[in-house]
Amino acid sequence: MAAAFSCPVFFPSTFSYNGNRYHGRIKIKINATSSTKVKTLNEIAGAGKGSSSLATSTEINHLSQEQIRQRIPTKKQLVDPYRQGLIIERGVGYRQTVVVRSYEVGPYKTATLESLLNLFQETALNHVWMSGLLSNGFGATHGMVRNNLIWVVSRMQVQVDHYPIWGEVLEIDTWVGASGKNGMRRDWLIRSQATGITYARATSTWVMMNEKTRRLSKMPEEVRDEISPWFVDKRAINEDVPEKIVKLDDNARYVNSDLKPKRSDLDMNHHVNNVKYVRWMLETIPDKFLESHQLSGIVLEYRRECGSSDRVQSLCQPDEDETLTNGVEQSLLKNMVLTPRIMEGNGYLGPLDVKSYGYTHLLQIKGDSKNEEIVRGRTRWRKTLSTLPYSS
């Protein structure tokens, strides 16, 4: 049901459930030494909530003020006029209409990848909001809160065929499904409201973590009872065998070191938001490449959370055949006739027109004795017709 993008999978020293069996995407680290304990919103807010038997009248007043201001539904809602959201797909999917805002686009008026990731997070949380299952956390259900569980994302994949432009009206559909025995899949589709053309697709995988022990958890029966009625067997992206992302080492061609999380990078979970990770990844790619290419796809495998005091290193490596395909593509472009179809993408080539280029990415925390992986990534790029600086 839920989403807490800001809280990537964190690997404590032991596990309460065998992650190896989980979808094959979670890497088990035995005897990992880190055991960072970061206070959660609920822990910090705990004393002032009604759950405290010592709550004073002013504290209860505070709580009710927040409830009045936030108005989280306690029952399933079919329509939310303020969020412009509605429940679809025989009562289990969610659709939200959004307008691309002026500050969500970069140069050339196209929405940034960061904006799309933000909208994925927003619609996922609003889906849970509408379900009546949302508790006072970052997407956790009532059953999850009773079991001290929070959502952590383990994998995220996005494909962008067309970037929305400033002022454009979009429809974003999102739904959830089972992923293995203890996980959940969440998918998204972004469409143009005016033309119905699909602009972007995304899929993600989520597991539950005990926020006190920091261990991954099985899905408790009461939580399964809450969320499984919402599961749909439908996929935004068809991918039988997920692409394996190799781990880069110090020989990677491009390295940005000493990246430091800033105050403005922290979110409700007091962690660096995963959107910031993507920014760090992309900023490591040389400007020259970014000026002539547009991101068409990204896969992220989350390994560990990143705190505000960590120093992060971003590595990336272009695929080896880049120079070769670049030459091939240049000659292809010279003989290409511009068609209306190509121009549809706001000046960009469509996804099928040219071969794409690949980069492999790694974000890690530089330690004294060893490095800790935060996230591995793969990005795919297509060449732009004109020189469009910073088009992602």
Place this chain on the structure above:
Amino acid sequence: MAAAFSCPVFFPSTFSYNGNRYHGRIKIKINATSSTKVKTLNEIAGAGKGSSSLATSTEINHLSQEQIRQRIPTKKQLVDPYRQGLIIERGVGYRQTVVVRSYEVGPYKTATLESLLNLFQETALNHVWMSGLLSNGFGATHGMVRNNLIWVVSRMQVQVDHYPIWGEVLEIDTWVGASGKNGMRRDWLIRSQATGITYARATSTWVMMNEKTRRLSKMPEEVRDEISPWFVDKRAINEDVPEKIVKLDDNARYVNSDLKPKRSDLDMNHHVNNVKYVRWMLETIPDKFLESHQLSGIVLEYRRECGSSDRVQSLCQPDEDETLTNGVEQSLLKNMVLTPRIMEGNGYLGPLDVKSYGYTHLLQIKGDSKNEEIVRGRTRWRKTLSTLPYSS
């Protein structure tokens, strides 16, 4: 009518109109040596637009595709269901309902100042959008485009009494008025939709610049005819004599040097967005202060635009009586009884409960021979009851 937050006042070597007479807030720099010419969106997009007599059919197709996707109104609209906006105040003001999104809040679920500034920009542009006056730029009217004029902001002031929280429904009102003979004032009010309580107020001053000559311009009669029917004589903030912001020098107590604009900081105008300026300013204040204080007000005086290749220095200086008032306030707090009114602010003290603290700010471009001012700022802060890291 309009708003182009990203394009602060730029001072070329000469002026086409005497800025000294303009509201007393624009500083004239005679014989300034800088004359950076940055291409605007319109210039870059020019060749592909219908205005080109050599436009090919594919280019015209491209244009119409963009028009279909964007749907900028050519006549005044009273309601926009997608933007949740409507024209109010006898046909000249604009009101938009927004929900505070999950990625617009920081730790502790409160909206960040950056998010509020983004919403000000968004509602200003949507006001112009609804007016039917919006041309294909960043808030410029048809008459402005015919005269090669763009909006530049010269001053911005924001007061925040309460920070909205995640999921809260807000009503944002915005309207414009005359400012001197050639300028425009734009004001905003943010209210809670549930309680009607005013959370924040803002006012700003705008002038026009010729995008080709980079000179400030008088308001042409045809532009005055477009926008003056929308002017209202009403103010969000009552301030007879604007506070003068002193210019800091190298003796400022806190200095961040070598700040480098990143790709993700650039916006539709290919300039560093002014919201980024605020981030640079606030990040120069020591963490210790930020952890126990919440921003209650900010004033910004824009002097010069900042390009992607500039290296920026951020200076700030606390008011001299900080230690003294800090002591006074501590004793005040010890004897204070918590009232529901105090708790209304989500745990923060209300604006009238304690004396505020002040900081003076300066962002400048470090040059070899001299420095160029980008923006001067003043921030006001109130102490928070509990230790709330990064609450702004």
